[in-house]
Every structure is written in structure tokens, then in C-alpha cells.
Amino acid sequence: MTITPITIAFFIMAAFTLGGSLGVVTNRNLFHAALYLVLALFGVAGLFVLLEAPFLAAVQVLVYxxxxxxxxxxxxMVTRRIMGVTESVNRQWPLAAGVSAIMAITLGFVVxxxxxxxxxxxxxxxxxxxxLGEALVNYDAYLVPFEVASVLLLAAMIGAIVVARE
Amino acid sequence: MGDIFTTIYNFLSGLLVGWGASPIVADAIIAFLAAAVLATCVLLILIFNIWLERKVLGRIQDRIGPNRVGPYGIFQTVADLLKLLTKEIIIPSGADLVPFFLAPIIMVASVILVWAVIPFTAKTIGTDVNIGVLYLAAVGSLGIMAVLLAGWSSNNKYALLGAFRAVAMLVSYEVPMILMLMMPVLITGSMRMGEIAAAQPIWYAFSMPLAAVIFLIAMTAEVGRSPFDLLEAESEIVAGYQTEYSGFAFAMFYAAEWAHAFTMAALIATLFLGGWRGPGAEQYPTLGFIYFIIKTYAVYFLSIWSRGTLPRIRIDQVMSFCWKFLIPLSLILIVLTTLADKIAQTVLMERFPDYMSTASLVDMLPRASILLAVNLVVGALAVWWIALLGRRERQRQEVAISHLAPVEVGTATK
Known part of the structure; x- marks a missing residue:
């Protein structure tokens, strides 16, 4: 394998993603875990850039x-008691581990x-x-999923306003 | 007088390849160099900008402004910078160290990164990515994260309150800002910053004045300048999220704030004032750079002017102005503009086959006049609407105090 600037960038971004993800699950300080999550998501955005999908990268940063x-x-920040939690796992960890393992095996197999x-x-x-833009308004491509997602978001927005008004 | 930046690139590339580097490595080195030079220039120009702003603010307030260090006090900022560099960075007890020092870095980065997609001349742009405008929005949102980090990690109630205020305001004003970013994108048909600047023989500020004004207001709020400077309202929350910062860490927040104001000016110049466009700018790209700088400073002056003359508004006023006025107005404007543009495009296609073309001023005239008409109508309605809101609010306040009995002197405090 030849080392090009792109490969170096890939390894840096992969390290961000993996290191960040590890930080999220091992950190006991929830605020720090959230920061590691940001780092991991940022690394994923970098990977999108390397895959020449800058739109996804920008949306990844903007949304996540x-x-x-x-x-x-x-x-x-506004939940006071949550910062005092000292255990890093709770009673449901075997279930979570099982679900994660199935996900990892499936994804790994597909890839x-x-x-x-x-x-x-x-x-x-x-x-x-x-x-991408044309596919979102093309009836044969993704028009229907796009509209369904839009309606879902609209419903969520109206719901949020109704809840907030009470 | 050709393109000065291309000349430099060719020279450096030839030099590095001559030294035995492969073209890929040479390009990578030049890209790093260019990024470093651009970022440094943006930060260095602040030394001048801060002096300029203090001088202009002084004049607005009938003072002289800085006048001790160097001719006209022009080296005042250098002296201030040296002072800030040598001061101790005081770390509050109970501070969360890593986020505490990460915050100023992210803050500066979020501002500097914007310059990667700003076209300086017809040919020179850091990187003309096909999602330029989306990139602006994405990078801008990093600043919010920095504010949160600073407010939380300082372990100070004023800093935390300031951060909450800042996040509420920044997130809210992002909505009209991004909606108005969409207007040049919709009309140009591209998210590339280079193409948006190039597609303005008629500046978008002339064809879409209302969009430009809304964008200016939203950007002023994003920068946190007066009248939206309540992120660091001294009388209420000390200095907001940066209360606990001192020395060089404070200097970075300070630099980020000033750089942000200048970046905002450059963005407005690019998106609504045609960027590098001007007479002769296409043949002589270096001339375009001069036009770009002039336009940027014109907008920057506007921002200094508003800072020197407008009073601060309350947090509830800031929020209701955004959610109840700016966002509905932006949505109405964006829907009506696209609708009118589409109808006009189908109706006028026979008479003006070049309706969509942005090649020359004459080609753009029919489209620009339609856009201008929509903008003026919506703008007039907006002025009427806000006058109505203001009148209703004054009446409400008059009713609220009209039934109170007159207060006798000396009993008011009981």
C-alpha cells in the first residue's frame, strides 16, 4: 500500500472516530463523554470528505x-443528578452488548x-x-421518501409547539 | 498585472518539484502553506481592524480614540497584544481543564475556517467546494459548541448563564441566517461560493435588498455585536461565557470575536455585493481582490457604525424578534421569491430567452427586476407589520400602568 496524503488523512480521521467512540463508552464524566462523541462524529465527517461526499460531511457537522x-x-448541563453517576455500566449491559454484537457482525459481514x-x-x-438534488425531486428516485421525511419532521415540529404551549 | 496568486503557486510548485518532491507532495505542501498564510493574514489584519474600530467608535462618540502609541495610535493594538501575551492565565478552581482550553481554540478555528471558501479574485479561492454555502453553516455551528464548552468548564454561574443565553440566541438566529443564505443559492443555482460571486453582474443586494438586510441582521446577532451584544452584557452577567478567561486565552476569544465581525463583512460582500466583481476584474484578477477588500471594509464600517450607535436589547426582545418576526418573514420571502421567479421564468421565457443567464447585466435585468419587486412588496409589508407590533406593545404598556394610582413622593420604595 502506498502512502499518499489521502491515506494519512484517512488514518487520522479513523483514529478520531475510533478514539472518540472509545472515549464515549469508557468515560465516567458524562460531559466529557459528550465531547468525545463530538470528536467521533467529526471524524466521520472527515471520512465523508475523503470519500468525496462533501455534502454528507457538511450535513454531518451541521446536524450532529x-x-x-x-x-x-x-x-x-441542566440535569443535576446525572453528573453524579459513577458506574459506567448499568444492569442492562448484557442486552446492550448482545445488540451491539449482532449489529457489528451484520455490518462487518455486509462490508x-x-x-x-x-x-x-x-x-x-x-x-x-x-x-443528489435531482434524485430528491424525481418521482422514480427518492421523491416519496423525501416527502414522507418532511411530513414527519413537520409533525414533530407541530408536536413540539403544542407541548411547549401548555 | 495578471493573477498574482497563480504566479506564486506556479513559482512554489516549480521550486518544490525542482528540489525533488513529487507533484502530489508539492501540492500538499503548498496547500498547507496557503492555509497557514491565509489564517495568519486573517489574524494579522485584526491588528489593523481593532485600531480602526476603536478609532471610528471614538469619533462616533466624540472622542479621539487611541492616540498614544505610534502615529494616530496605530500601534496601540500591538501594545495591547503584547500585554495580553505576557499576562498570567488564571485558571479558576474547579475548572474542567481540557474543555477550558479547547474552547478558545475551537472558537478561533470556527471563524478562520470560513475563509477557506471565500473567493478573493475570479480565480483565487481557498477551495471551491460544491457545497460552499452549506460548509459556511456547518463551520459556523462549531462556534456554538465553543461557547458551551467555555461556559460549562469555567465553573462560574455567570459564565454558564452567559453560555445559555449565547446558545439560545445563536441557535435561533442561525435559522433566518441559513434561510437567507439559501436566497443567493436558489438564484445562482449553485452552492459554490465562486459561482455565487461570479453570478452577480447585478449585486444581489440590489435585486434582493430585503434578503440582504435580514442576512445582515442575523449575522450581526451571530457575531454578537450591538444591538445583540447581550452575550456579554457587563451590567447583568459580567462578561458572559468568557468571564473566567484571562491572558492569552482571553486574547483568543477577543481575536475570534473581531475576526468573526470581519468575516461576516467578507461573507456579505461575497454573497450580496458581488465579491470580487467590478470593472475590469475579470481580465485583471488582482483588481478583483482590491474590489473585494473595499466592499468588505464598507460592510465592516456599517457594523462598526451600528455598534457605536444602537443600544442593547433585552434577551426576550431578541428572541421574540427572531422567532416571531425574522423567521416568518424569511419564510414568506423565500417562498414568494421562488414562486415569482418560477412563474416569471415560464411566462417570460419566450420574450427573454436569457432569463436564467447571469452572463451580463442586460441578461439579468428582467430577473433582477422581478426579484426586486417581490423583495420590495414583502419589505413594505414587513415594515407595516413591525410598526403595528410596536404600536400594540406601546398600547399594552400604557394600559398596564394606566390603572396604577399616582405614587406619593417618599413612599415609592415601600
């Missing part, structure tokens, strides 16, 4: 770092089955953002 991480952090030396690396089309 800009919105969800801020939300999680504020939730931790190895599909990509382990079988598929040649195809060039990314240059206008991928235009194609």
Missing part, C-alpha cells in the same frame, strides 16, 4: 455537531461480502450534489 451535540450537552476486493473503485461523478 451543531444541533444534536449541543442539545445533548445542554441536557446534561466484507460486498467490498473485500470484489468491487473496483469507481470514480465519483463530479456533479454529485446536482445528482
Amino acid at each position: 455537531v451543531g444541533a444534536i451535540a449541543v442539545l445533548i450537552t445542554i441536557t446534561i 466484507l461480502d460486498r467490498f473485500a476486493g470484489k468491487l473496483p473503485v469507481a470514480a465519483v461523478p463530479g456533479d454529485n450534489i446536482v445528482r
Whole structure:
């Protein structure tokens, strides 16, 4: 394997992602765990950039770092008792471990089955953002899922307003 | 006078390849160099900007402003910087050290990163990614994280209150800001910053004045400048989220704030004032750089002006102005503009086959006039609406105090 600047960047981003994820599950301070989560999500955004999917990368940072991480952090800040938790696992850990293991095996199998030396690396089309935009309004492509997701978000928004008004 | 940046790139690339580096490595080294130089320039220009701002603010307030160090006090900022560098960084007891020092770094980074997608000339842009505008929004959201980190890790109630205030305000004003970022994108048909700047023979500030004004207001709030400077309202919460910072850590927040204001000016110049566009800028890209700087400083002056003359508004006023006025207005504007643009495009396609073209001023005129008409109508309605809201609020206050008995002198405090 030749070392190019891209490979170096990949290893840095992969280290961010894996290190961040480890930090999330091993840290006992919830606020620090949330920060590690930000680092992991940031690493994933970097991986998207290396895969020439900058749209996904920007959305990843905007949604996960800009919105969800801020939300999680504020939730931790305003919940007083949550900071005193000292155990890093609770009673449901065997269940969680089982679910995680099944997920890991499935994903690993799919990835190895599909990509382990079988598929040649195809060039990314240059206008991928235009194609994405067109696919979202094309009836044969993703118009219906896109509209369903929009309606779902709208319903959630109206629900939030109704709850907040009481 | 060709393109000065391309000349430098060719020179460096030739030099590195001549020294035996492969072209890929040479490009990587030049990319790092360019990023370092750009970031350093943005921070160095602050020394001038801070002096300029203090001088202009002084004049606005009928003072002289800095005038001791160097001619016209121009080296005042250098002296201040040296002072901040040599001061001790005081760490409050109970502070969470890593986030405490991470916050100023993320804050500065979130501002500097914006400059990667700003087109300086017709050809020079850090990286013309096809998601430029989305990148702006994504990078801007990092600043919110930095504010939260600073407020939390300081272990200080004022810092935490300031951080909550800041996050509430920044998250709210992100909505109209991003909605108005969409307007140039929709009209240009691209998220590339380079293309948006190039597609403005008629500046978007002229064809979409209301969008430009809303964007300016939202950006002013994002920067946290007066009248939205309640993130660090001295009389209420000391200095907000940066209360506990001192020495160099404080200097970084200070630099980030000033750099943010300048970045905002550069963004508005690019998105709504045509960026590098101007007479002769396409043949001589270096001339475009000069136009860009002039436009940026014009917007920057506007921001200093508003800072020097507008009073601070209350947090509830800030929030209700955003959620009950700016966001509905932005949504109405964006829907009506796209609708009118689409209808006009189908109706006028025969008479003006170049309706969508942005090649020249004449080509753009029909489209620009339609956009301008929509903007003016929505703008007039907005002015009427906000006047109505203001009148209702004054009446409400008059009713609230009208039934109170007159207070006798000397009993008011009981």
C-alpha cells in the first residue's frame, strides 16, 4: 500500500472516530463523554470528505455537531443528578452488548461480502450534489421518501409547539 | 498585472518539484502553506481592524480614540497584544481543564475556517467546494459548541448563564441566517461560493435588498455585536461565557470575536455585493481582490457604525424578534421569491430567452427586476407589520400602568 496524503488523512480521521467512540463508552464524566462523541462524529465527517461526499460531511457537522451535540450537552448541563453517576455500566449491559454484537457482525459481514476486493473503485461523478438534488425531486428516485421525511419532521415540529404551549 | 496568486503557486510548485518532491507532495505542501498564510493574514489584519474600530467608535462618540502609541495610535493594538501575551492565565478552581482550553481554540478555528471558501479574485479561492454555502453553516455551528464548552468548564454561574443565553440566541438566529443564505443559492443555482460571486453582474443586494438586510441582521446577532451584544452584557452577567478567561486565552476569544465581525463583512460582500466583481476584474484578477477588500471594509464600517450607535436589547426582545418576526418573514420571502421567479421564468421565457443567464447585466435585468419587486412588496409589508407590533406593545404598556394610582413622593420604595 502506498502512502499518499489521502491515506494519512484517512488514518487520522479513523483514529478520531475510533478514539472518540472509545472515549464515549469508557468515560465516567458524562460531559466529557459528550465531547468525545463530538470528536467521533467529526471524524466521520472527515471520512465523508475523503470519500468525496462533501455534502454528507457538511450535513454531518451541521446536524450532529451543531444541533444534536449541543442539545445533548445542554441536557446534561441542566440535569443535576446525572453528573453524579459513577458506574459506567448499568444492569442492562448484557442486552446492550448482545445488540451491539449482532449489529457489528451484520455490518462487518455486509462490508466484507460486498467490498473485500470484489468491487473496483469507481470514480465519483463530479456533479454529485446536482445528482443528489435531482434524485430528491424525481418521482422514480427518492421523491416519496423525501416527502414522507418532511411530513414527519413537520409533525414533530407541530408536536413540539403544542407541548411547549401548555 | 495578471493573477498574482497563480504566479506564486506556479513559482512554489516549480521550486518544490525542482528540489525533488513529487507533484502530489508539492501540492500538499503548498496547500498547507496557503492555509497557514491565509489564517495568519486573517489574524494579522485584526491588528489593523481593532485600531480602526476603536478609532471610528471614538469619533462616533466624540472622542479621539487611541492616540498614544505610534502615529494616530496605530500601534496601540500591538501594545495591547503584547500585554495580553505576557499576562498570567488564571485558571479558576474547579475548572474542567481540557474543555477550558479547547474552547478558545475551537472558537478561533470556527471563524478562520470560513475563509477557506471565500473567493478573493475570479480565480483565487481557498477551495471551491460544491457545497460552499452549506460548509459556511456547518463551520459556523462549531462556534456554538465553543461557547458551551467555555461556559460549562469555567465553573462560574455567570459564565454558564452567559453560555445559555449565547446558545439560545445563536441557535435561533442561525435559522433566518441559513434561510437567507439559501436566497443567493436558489438564484445562482449553485452552492459554490465562486459561482455565487461570479453570478452577480447585478449585486444581489440590489435585486434582493430585503434578503440582504435580514442576512445582515442575523449575522450581526451571530457575531454578537450591538444591538445583540447581550452575550456579554457587563451590567447583568459580567462578561458572559468568557468571564473566567484571562491572558492569552482571553486574547483568543477577543481575536475570534473581531475576526468573526470581519468575516461576516467578507461573507456579505461575497454573497450580496458581488465579491470580487467590478470593472475590469475579470481580465485583471488582482483588481478583483482590491474590489473585494473595499466592499468588505464598507460592510465592516456599517457594523462598526451600528455598534457605536444602537443600544442593547433585552434577551426576550431578541428572541421574540427572531422567532416571531425574522423567521416568518424569511419564510414568506423565500417562498414568494421562488414562486415569482418560477412563474416569471415560464411566462417570460419566450420574450427573454436569457432569463436564467447571469452572463451580463442586460441578461439579468428582467430577473433582477422581478426579484426586486417581490423583495420590495414583502419589505413594505414587513415594515407595516413591525410598526403595528410596536404600536400594540406601546398600547399594552400604557394600559398596564394606566390603572396604577399616582405614587406619593417618599413612599415609592415601600
